[in-house]
Amino acid sequence: MSTIPQPPYSPDIAPCDFWLFPNLKLGLKGERFATIEDIKVNATANLRAIPIEGYQRCFQQLQSRWSKCVCAEGRYFEGD
Numbered sequence: 001m002s003t004i005p006q007p008p009y010s011p012d013i014a015p016c017d018f019w020l021f022p023n024l025k026l027g028l029k030g031e032r033f034a035t036i037e038d039i040k041v042n043a044t045a046n047l048r049a050i051p052i053e054g055y056q057r058c059f060q061q062l063q064s065r066w067s068k069c070v071c072a073e074g075r076y077f078e079g080d
Contacts, residue, residue, distance in 0.1 A: 018065070019058040023050060 027046035033039045068077070 015058050015062050019061065023054070 024043060024046055027049070028042060031042065033042065
């Protein structure tokens, strides 16, 4: 059985890290919640408020970032 090497985790190609979580945090910034249920309700409302076009752009950016990683053949690089 052969093993395919997996590249190290990169937040540059994880949509939740480079786009979704920062967007979610902006919507909740400065808020205080009394209960876990309040957090869930507000986080869900913020996620639903993000337009579909935002998610589409996110995955287009993911494709661009992924392509750069493939072209770099696993080597480190910065910026565009």
